[in-house]
Amino acid sequence: MRFQFLGTSASGGFPNPHCRCENCLAAREAGGKSIRMMCSAMIDGELLIDLGPDLSGACLRFGVDLGDLRWVLQTHDHGDHLLPLHATMRAANWAAKNVEPLEWFVNDHAVPIILAGNEKSLPKLDMTIDQPDSSAMLKISRIEPWQELVFGPYEVLTIPANHSSAVLPMLFAIRKGGRSLLYASDTAELPEGVWPRVAEFGWHFDLVIFDHNDGFMRPYSNTHSGSDGVLQEYARMRAVGLVDESTRLIGTHLAHHSNTIHEVEAERAQALGYDLAYDGMVVDL
């Protein structure tokens, strides 16, 4: 599995173009890995996490072609992760030529948001909702927490996140060819019982990607995590056998209000035994 971070920032990007805080000024000055677009990630050019507002820019930046994209897992419907316009960009037979049909897995709450965002184009979209056997260019399939999905070479477990301002936010355990990862952006501390339940489903992770929104400022807010929180969740995962010394841990979803330039934050994380993601970073599993 080849996993690529296409965006690693919290809402608004980092630097946020509207902001001149100390961290945004430092990131503009530093450039390079300190320039972060809003979160999305790609696996093997065929499975994407989050059709977000910065995806088009990220694809231009990293030379990514979405024509082979077959599946999208949508974590939740917050505006930094979901841009409804992607339905028109992909599904319309006048817009997307010579590309694979796409199945977009979203929660129940995201469906009306996608429809409302494409109101004018809806009659022209080659799109279906909850019709698994459809040959439409874009299929929207509803998912809910604790669901086991199987599509193509992938197995996925949907895990409820603790992201209080969102409806039905989810983390994803993803397995392909015997290798597996956990994608966990946009979550604070998980309730007791979540990690043991994931273990009961038979998972062990080679890679864990975890919300690092609040950097080294605080362990958790009510919606996100910082370094201490990440390490606490990781220890809880380890206690039930989900990770071990061979697992790699990487933080993502960095917010400008709680982080400075990449090199500084990454060094602090490395001193604690894990890495921080940057846009374009590739991890081969």
Ligand SMILES: [Zn+2]
């Ligand atoms: Zn977010």
Ligand SMILES: [Zn+2]
């Ligand atoms: Zn700022």
Ligand SMILES: [Zn+2]
């Ligand atoms: Zn969110």
